[in-house]
Amino acid sequence: MSSRERILGRVRRALADAERDEGPYERAVERGYLREHGGRSTAATVELLAENLADYRAVVHRCTAGELPAVIAGLLAARGARTVLVPPGLPDRWLAVAEAERVPDRSESTPHELDRVDSVVTACAVAVAETGTIVLDGGPDQGRRRITLVPDHHVCVVRVPGQVVSSVPQALERLDPLRPLTWISGPSATSDIELDRVEGVHGPRTLEVVLVSGGDQ
Amino acid sequence: MSGTFVGMPAFPRAAHDAVRDTTLRGNLRHATHTIRAKRAKAVAEVSDWAELREAGKRIKDHTLRHLDRYLEQLEESVTAAGGTVHWAADAEEANRIVADLVKATGETEVVKVKSMATQEIGLNEALEAEGIRAYETDLAELIVQLGKDRPSHILVPAIHRNRGEIRDIFTREMSEWGRPAPDGLTDTPAELAEAARLHLREKFLRAKVGISGANFMVAETGTLVVVESEGNGRMCLTLPETLISVVGIEKIVPTWQDLEVFLQTLPRSSTAERMNPYTSTWTGTTDGDGPAAFHLVLLDNGRTDTLADEVGRQALRCIRCSACLNVCPVYERAGGHAYGSVYPGPIGAILSPQLRGTGSEIDASLPYASSLCGACYEVCPVAIDIPEVLVHLRERVVQGGPATREGNKVVLKPAKGHAAERAAMRAAQWAFTRPGVLRTGQRLASRTRRLHPRTLPGPGRAWSGTRDLPAVPAEPFRDWWQRTHGTGEDGGAK
Numbered sequence: 001m002s003s004r005e006r007i008l009g010r011v012r013r014a015l016a017d018a019e020r021d022e023g024p025y026e027r028a029v030e031r032g033y034l035r036e037h038g039g040r041s042t043a044a045t046v047e048l049l050a051e052n053l054a055d056y057r058a059v060v061h062r063c064t065a066g067e068l069p070a071v072i073a074g075l076l077a078a079r080g081a082r083t084v085l086v087p088p089g090l091p092d093r094w095l096a097v098a099e100a101e102r103v104p105d106r107s108e109s110t111p112h113e114l115d116r117v118d119s120v121v122t123a124c125a126v127a128v129a130e131t132g133t134i135v136l137d138g139g140p141d142q143g144r145r146r147i148t149l150v151p152d153h154h155v156c157v158v159r160v161p162g163q164v165v166s167s168v169p170q171a172l173e174r175l176d177p178l179r180p181l182t183w184i185s186g187p188s189a190t191s192d193i194e195l196d197r198v199e200g201v202h203g204p205r206t207l208e209v210v211l212v213s214g215g216d217q
Numbered sequence: 218m219s220g221t222f223v224g225m226p227a228f229p230r231a232a233h234d235a236v237r238d239t240t241l242r243g244n245l246r247h248a249t250h251t252i253r254a255k256r257a258k259a260v261a262e263v264s265d266w267a268e269l270r271e272a273g274k275r276i277k278d279h280t281l282r283h284l285d286r287y288l289e290q291l292e293e294s295v296t297a298a299g300g301t302v303h304w305a306a307d308a309e310e311a312n313r314i315v316a317d318l319v320k321a322t323g324e325t326e327v328v329k330v331k332s333m334a335t336q337e338i339g340l341n342e343a344l345e346a347e348g349i350r351a352y353e354t355d356l357a358e359l360i361v362q363l364g365k366d367r368p369s370h371i372l373v374p375a376i377h378r379n380r381g382e383i384r385d386i387f388t389r390e391m392s393e394w395g396r397p398a399p400d401g402l403t404d405t406p407a408e409l410a411e412a413a414r415l416h417l418r419e420k421f422l423r424a425k426v427g428i429s430g431a432n433f434m435v436a437e438t439g440t441l442v443v444v445e446s447e448g449n450g451r452m453c454l455t456l457p458e459t460l461i462s463v464v465g466i467e468k469i470v471p472t473w474q475d476l477e478v479f480l481q482t483l484p485r486s487s488t489a490e491r492m493n494p495y496t497s498t499w500t501g502t503t504d505g506d507g508p509a510a511f512h513l514v515l516l517d518n519g520r521t522d523t524l525a526d527e528v529g530r531q532a533l534r535c536i537r538c539s540a541c542l543n544v545c546p547v548y549e550r551a552g553g554h555a556y557g558s559v560y561p562g563p564i565g566a567i568l569s570p571q572l573r574g575t576g577s578e579i580d581a582s583l584p585y586a587s588s589l590c591g592a593c594y595e596v597c598p599v600a601i602d603i604p605e606v607l608v609h610l611r612e613r614v615v616q617g618g619p620a621t622r623e624g625n626k627v628v629l630k631p632a633k634g635h636a637a638e639r640a641a642m643r644a645a646q647w648a649f650t651r652p653g654v655l656r657t658g659q660r661l662a663s664r665t666r667r668l669h670p671r672t673l674p675g676p677g678r679a680w681s682g683t684r685d686l687p688a689v690p691a692e693p694f695r696d697w698w699q700r701t702h703g704t705g706e707d708g709g710a711k
């Protein structure tokens with residue numbers, strides 16, 4: 001007997017006494033919880049996102065679509081970034097005035113090569129206001145998972161209000177489980193020393209989020 | 218469950234030593250009290266906590282009731298997404314599967330993200346025996362590994378170490394394993410975190426094989442979820458060419474939507490955060506992004522035996538948040554090592570004796586490592602009635618009775634008169650002679666009455682035959698103890 005059969009057999013014997021739910025799963029579990037916490041205007045939801053991002057030590061910037069290239073260029077310059085990783089589908093104009101040398105996101109790059117790049121600029125798939133979370137789904141304007149992991153400085157652009165949802169349930173509805181997802185809430189941190197949160201372990205130690213509004217982003 | 222903690226003394230003896238270790242007690246008290254207050258605040262932020270908790274419980278119960286179906290569905294979806302599924306009936310088989318997979322890559326080292334399942338099966342030791350070195354990359358696991366130590370907490374395995382001790386371990390041991398600690402390392406948490414970052418970086422960048430567990434597996438999509446803070450998880454999940462995930466069969470949820478419950482309750486309940494810094498989800502393999510090969514090892518190792526117990530099976534709902542440890546007055550005083558298992562605290566007291574059986578002294582004594590105060594039940598985000606299971610397991614230890622071991626129905630002999638019984642009684646006595654422990658918890662005394670209608674739980678049953686005991690718990694236990702044992706002084710255990 002294979003272990004597969006052995007385990008499934010044990011499960012079935014173990015459940016001999018158990019009542020099986022009939023009917024569709026949607027009816028098997030009562031979901032009395034909220035889809036979002038409190039009703040807010042769109043503007044207030046964006047405001048809450050900014051607050052919660054900042055609360056977990058992401059650096060939040062706000063600008064219009066027209067200002068975005070200058071803002072990104074400014075952030076990279078202030079960081080002293082000489083090189084910046086660029087996902088294949090990042091809009092060209094976002095980096096139009098940035099001085100840092102562009103490093104394309106390529107499958108051939110080794111982790112060691114990525115480790116020598118100063119910064120990375122990406123878009124996101126969705127942002128969650130209640131938790132201060134940005135979610136990347138590997139889309140063309142976000143690139144492979146590793147490019148937002150190895151460099152120490154991540155600039156993430158959120159198109160507001162379009163990409164902002166209130167809550168975790170709303171975010172899951174918008175996301176495709178078949179894509180590899182990375183949920184990011186602040187820079188990397190640890191609670192492992194006396195259960196105190198300390199920022200800055202293996203992921204980017206600086207996370208800057210640009211909330212860009214209006215126009216053709 | 219493998220003998221991870223060989224030679225471990227039974228709970229009372231280990232707890233006794235721990236209580237006398239004032240550094241350990243200080244470290245634990247500081248850490249658990251910090252997190253308790255923060256957690257309460259994070260939970261209070263969501264007005265529908267009770268509903269989320271109820272839904273979490275129901276989702277898990279439903280899944281367990283149909284576990285065979287969901288396991289098959291999961292296997293199908295993971296396979297369809299490009300992964301390979303393996304089944305491991307016990308620790309030995311799981312270790313063998315993983316070792317063979319690593320060997321097939323030709324590599325002799327692997328990076329690991331913290332996983333309870335791989336600790337439970339003693340994977341690192343098994344790999345070491347095959348000439349494969351496993352590097353732990355979670356900060357707390359690194360501290361434990363470098364310190365040649367045992368984990369003492371689910372979430373923060375090095376919770377028993379304070380910053381000064383961590384500095385000393387890093388300074389002394391890092392050079393043995395790779396990049397040495399920076400000169401003049403101080404004990405500020407930020408510097409310690411930086412030292413870990415530097416030490417592990419090189420290992421991440423060259424790693425070809427990653428090993429992980431998972432917090433959740435979604436049957437309908439084949440998606441695995443890892444919830445973490447430091448980014449070491451992301452490193453292990455995305456940089457290597459081969460990823461091997463070892464996951465207990467109870468980690469399944471039926472649908473993608475179900476994550477909306479647990480991604481709200483888990484971070485708040487464990488690290489007291491609205492959301493943990495990083496959560497990764499992946500479904501099989503993705504072309505050009507992350508590992509080209511993905512293996513999922515589904516682990517039984519006593520879980521189906523636990524599932525066979527009508528009362529005890531609720532322990533399989535556990536999402537390993539560790540909130541029950543942080544509120545437990547016994548854990549706070551005894552420390553995690555006293556539980557003799559990778560699962561310490563209240564959840565360990567009900568899980569280890571079910572996964573491993575109650576044959577050994579340590580496992581027989583674990584159900585007694587509690588004052589039944591019920592604080593663990595109150596904080597549990599999936600509403601596991603830990604006191605109920607404890608009382609149930611005490612009965613099993615004392616009276617014996619039917620149980621399932623490795624898939625077979627067996628009838629356990631009563632522990633009466635055996636070493637196990639003595640260990641159990643000493644554990645009970647240990648908990649009961651610490652009014653500091655009892656005071657915290659006595660409010661539950663009446664709540665659990667329905668669970669032990671005529672006699673005292675556990676020791677009551679064992680003792681009432683030979684000793685002159687009142688019919689507890691008509692009278693709250695602590696009152697009885699005070700009345701019959703005098704002063705109620707704190708026994709030095711505060």
Ligand code: SF4
Pocket residue numbers: 534535536537538539540541542564593596597598599600601
């Ligand atoms: S038993 Fe409940 S409180 Fe304890 S770790 Fe498991 S889920 Fe958390």
